[in-house]
Amino acid sequence: MNTLARVGTSICTNPETRALHVTASCCKNRAARIRVGKGDRPLTYEQALHPHHIGHRKGWLSQHTSNLMGENGAADRTVEDVFVRRFIFGTFHNCLANEIVIKRRGNMLVVCALMLQRLPPQKFYFLIGYTETLLSHFYKCPVKMEVQTLGDKAVYKYL
């Protein structure tokens, strides 16, 4: 079990006090794994394969050059990715069929999303335009969304 401890700065600087801070335990052998159930829960390919399959049976959801050797900016790109994922998850509430794929081509951020046909197309267009404009202004780089819609989620297996 991995217990992550966060240390408060005021306790750190004061030499006479001691404290213990704990978070909820985040076991690495339970991360991103949906446990076997009755057999009626549909899973997508992304959900069905566990994190140790990344690089072997799964690709990477986010592509940029910062993780190559000798390149800078990995942390900035990661934070941007996390924000973009949460933003789109919230904007297209209940419409996402699968995880978002983020690609960076030079300065441009391309967000590839698979959506379900839950909203009328006009609302989709509005939300796509809204996301693109807002994120472009926020990150000061061109943001493009490539959206594909499906009738229902692509099921890989049932657990």
Next chain:
Amino acid sequence: MAAHTLNIYMLSLGRMHCHIYGRNVHKALNRATYATALSTNNSSLNKGFPDRGSRGPIIRRPRREEGEPRKDKMPVDQDWTAVYPTAAPFRPGSVPLPVRMGFPVKRGVPPEKKGNLELIKIPNFLHLTPTAIKKHCEAMKLFCTEWPSALDTNVKCDEHFPIKIECKDYVSAGTSIRNPSARIVNLRVKLSSLNLDDHAGKKMAKLLGERYYKETDIITIITDSCPVRQQNYDYAMYLLTVLYHESWKTEAWESEKTVADMEEYSWEDSPSQKNALSTLVRMQIAGEVEGDAVRDKLLGRPEVQEYRESVIRLMNEGESESSILQYREAVKKLLKL
């Protein structure tokens, strides 16, 4: 309409006077407004939906059917560059190939392309077919200039442009174009193309140290101490200029150059010469007085010259089959074996 205006009046009244009359009055007024609001709503079409006011009832358009995917309408001889003109993620409806990607389920096949995230994740080169690249080349030709026809061999390029500068530009995916490694400047020039005499050449080589590679005769100066590439280039050119001028000057202390500082082996005044001459003299008729004239005569002899050549070759070039054989022959001739 009258009831509507009464509503507004009572609401405003409630808000203005609630602080005087207290909470109970406010609640009573609110309840009154709520009751009247309900009565008007019952007659409208949208039951359970919030009041849309003057916008009117919600019009339910019937759900449109999705059209045929593009791949079903593609002729065989179409222009593929129109389907994928630029880099784009994989679109299963636009690519007429029955690709499957993914790890198959037990006793199954890899998942199909519809809704397949794996195909979207990977970079594809559908926009870079040979036809597309030909089109790119045709478009770029307008901006290109011909290579000068006079510079058709490497030798000519070296002759006219002896100094070669190498700088790297970096492209990365992200919001910043800055890369600190782009400031490094690499300057390469051949020592023989500089106007240096014997002494200046040797001094330059000594000043450069490991930046001068003797086998290829190339001086390499790498500058990265300044933050800007222009500054590093100027510094490299400055270093070259300074080295050139300094190597032409002769300082007073350079006359103290010892045998250990010499770059090449010279046979004159070396132990090898002394030993050879003393051996030869002893081989001569004993009793003859050694004098300068005898030594000069001995030095002038062809076998001694041959011996000198072979020793110089051995010392400068190192040991190899041919150089050791040459030394052997020279020694045999010298000692008349």
